Amino acid sequence: MRKVLITGASSGIGFELAKHYASQGWQVIGCGRSLERLSALxxxxxxxxxxxFDLTDKSQVVSAFSQLPFIPDLWMFNAGDCEYLDDGCADSDVIERVMTVNVLGLSYALDAAQPHFTSGTHVAVVGSIASELALPRAGAYGASKAAVSYLIRSLALDWQKQGIETSIIFPGFVETPLTDKNDFAMPMMISAQQAAQYIARGLANHQSAIYFPARFTWILRTLSLLPYRCQQWVVSKLIRSPS
Incomplete structure (x- = not known):
């Protein structure tokens, strides 16, 4: 029987991933801060x-990963948070909160999980298409996901020598409790269930990079190939920040 651990499983994409893998006969460890929400899952x-456990508390992460009921074949690091920077303000409090969850929290989890990795282990990390193109207000979130992408791509260079497979996931807009708070248009948004299906299919096909939805992420990836000044001009014409 295949086994998977999923962080951020109490809602959104992680919740749907846990349900999907269980429906396919996998044993699932669903991780999150709220035991009540996990019980519902x-x-x-x-x-x-x-x-x-709290992903931002290193001691809790270490303790939790030292008491796993089984060792997963697939480690799905999905937990994350999003806050925006308004009026061009480099709010260090916002940046610190987002980086603490998305980057430091991930590093705590990877550090605690790595002793369990063996040849054949598959590590999947949810990033964001926002990491590939600078967007208004997304300085904290996009920077955190860019750090995630670089970290995993760098680690993958050494992990592949150990037989450890890696996948980075680059979603567009997905309907979750996080995006429910957004006050701007979110083109081509998909459901969390659709996102889970894209991810599961990509992982089953051993894709090292998983982008979805295809059209939206293709547009942003193409724009990211332009010179920075051209990127800024195009984005400023296409995207209007809410007042």
Whole structure:
């Protein structure tokens, strides 16, 4: 029986991924801060086991990963947060909060999980298409996801020598509790269930980079190939920040 651990499983994409893998007969460890929400997730299948801890507390992460009920074949690092910078303000408090969850929290999890990695382990990390093109207000979030992408691509160079497979996931807009808070248009948005299907299919096909939805991410990736000044001009014409 295949086994998977998923962080950020109490809502959104992680919640749908846990349900998907359980429906396929996988044993699932669903991780999150809220044991109550994880209990709701576990009600979908007896194959899902909850593991509650705060990703931003290194001691909690280390403790949780030292008491796993089984060693996963697939490690899905999905947990993340998003806040925006308004009026061109480099708000260090916002940047610190976002970086703490998206970058430091991920590093705590990777550090605690790595002793369990063996040849054949698959490590998947959810980034964002926002990491590939500078967008208004997204300085903290986009920078954090750019750091995630670079970190995993760098680690992958050494991990591949150990037989460890890596995948980075670059979603566009996905309907989740995080995007529910957004006050701007989100073109080509898909459901969390659709996102989980894209991810699961990409991982099954051993894709090292998973982009979706195809049209939206292709547009942003193409724009990212332009010189920076051209990128800024195009983005300023296409995207209007809310007042």
């Amino acid at each position: 576990c009600s979908y299948s007896t194959l899902i086991q909850p593991l509650a």
